[in-house]
Amino acid sequence: xxxxxxxxxxxxxxxxxxxxxxxxHKTPFFLxxxxxxxxxxTSFYNGAKDSGLIDPLICFALKSNPNKELIKILAKLxxxxxxxxxxxxxxxxxxxxxANKIVFSGVGKTEEEIIFALKLPGKGINSFxxxxxxxxxxxxxxxxxxxxxxxxxxxxxxxxRPKTHKHxxxxxxxxxxxxxxxxxxMNLGKSAYWxxxxxxxxxxHIGSQLLDLKATKKAVQRLCEVGLKTQAPLxxxxxxxxLGVDYHPxxxxxxxxxxxxxxxxxxxxDKHFYKKTDLxxxxxxxxxxxxVAKAGIFxxxxxxxxxxxxxxxxxxxxxxxxxxxxxxxxxxxxxxxxKESKAKHECHIVGPIxxxxxxxxxxxxxxxxxxxxxxxxxxxxxxxxSMGSNYNLRGRPLELLIxxxxxxxxxxxxxxxxxxx
Ligand SMILES: *Cc1c(COP(=O)(O)O)cnc(C)c1O
Numbered sequence: 001x002x003x004x005x006x007x008x009x010x011x012x013x014x015x016x017x018x019x020x021x022x023x024x025h026k027t028p029f030f031l032x033x034x035x036x037x038x039x040x041x042t043s044f045y046n047g048a049k050d051s052g053l054i055d056p057l058i059c060f061a062l063k064s065n066p067n068k069e070l071i072k073i074l075a076k077l078x079x080x081x082x083x084x085x086x087x088x089x090x091x092x093x094x095x096x097x098x099a100n101k102i103v104f105s106g107v108g109k110t111e112e113e114i115i116f117a118l119k120l121p122g123k124g125i126n127s128f129x130x131x132x133x134x135x136x137x138x139x140x141x142x143x144x145x146x147x148x149x150x151x152x153x154x155x156x157x158x159x160x161r162p163k164t165h166k167h168x169x170x171x172x173x174x175x176x177x178x179x180x181x182x183x184x185x186m187n188l189g190k191s192a193y194w195x196x197x198x199x200x201x202x203x204x205h206i207g208s209q210l211l212d213l214k215a216t217k218k219a220v221q222r223l224c225e226v227g228l229k230t231q232a233p234l235x236x237x238x239x240x241x242x243l244g245v246d247y248h249p250x251x252x253x254x255x256x257x258x259x260x261x262x263x264x265x266x267x268x269x270d271k272h273f274y275k276k277t278d279l280x281x282x283x284x285x286x287x288x289x290x291x292v293a294k295a296g297i298f299x300x301x302x303x304x305x306x307x308x309x310x311x312x313x314x315x316x317x318x319x320x321x322x323x324x325x326x327x328x329x330x331x332x333x334x335x336x337x338x339k340e341s342k343a344k345h346e347c348h349i350v351g352p353i354x355x356x357x358x359x360x361x362x363x364x365x366x367x368x369x370x371x372x373x374x375x376x377x378x379x380x381x382x383x384x385x386s387m388g389s390n391y392n393l394r395g396r397p398l399e400l401l402i403x404x405x406x407x408x409x410x411x412x413x414x415x416x417x418x419x420x421x
Pocket of ligand 1: 207
């Protein structure tokens, strides 16, 4: 990755020397790049435009990284938001994302959260992406009380099986997400659902870290077919998020480019929807990982070494409470030293948490490391800080941003464990 390279044997990220940053700030920390974030958003949006899609709306999935300063950057570029809680709704609005660019997903929206969204001025949010009929009934009842019309999008369960980790797959009957076609079609007239609600869109989201787009194509085709069958004047078709990134070098050749992805979406919509109707709904996307994963790294310090016969452990000051993906999904993240060195030997990089799964990488080839040496975990901008916790009563780590002028800014202070209550 050109955003990470050695200069005079010292690793730079987004043109800033990481060791310099670590000399000024306590490890571990997340370090983000405004330049990469903006570039990723802009290429996604431009890709959609260039493939001929009508007025595309990119709703960044806040759950992948809800840091307010990062959301502000995306808001200024025109991004919308895909949110899954009242907290994320508040965050998106505070960061400057207009309500009419917000889609509200999630199977467990509470009455309080629904009312919060309905009470927003004007037409409110772009849509409630509804996952069950009971949810729709509640939204309609709340809208009635508030004398509002709720904008509804059904999330379709397209019954497809993408090739991804089972814990991040969402588009099949065995998953709690979305509504089956027959449930969508059989309930388009009932007044308990629709007296104060209006169907404005249809969505799918089949999972995350997708590298093979066969299931995506099928899901978008299902979206089109069911969309036509509703005979509703849909304002948008929401193709969800999920486009993957190359965490492992083996994934690089499989990785679909933005261009390939957008062409597939555009041609599928064209063939199965636009060619069959005069309706011209816009396309909504809900990317998270693809926008922010590569815009962040996690910087940690070696505490000490430990040898158990054949096993060489390098114990670092970052742990699974800071970055969960390896322990939660067995996810691979590349680990590289901040000081360039050719010497390599095999070791396990482990954190301080009292869990065997607190391991960032097994059998990695790294130079000999000693206390105080710096390592980075790559591609940690998505599902990093946002999934973190205070497990083992550790304070949450610092978040830093390199802005477009190469200036370093604290965008979220570290939590001191002595302040935890
Ligand atoms: C998590 C999620 C996304 C974003 O997924 P990525 O893999 O980060 O692109 C989009 N839409 C919904 C409904 C989600 O739950």
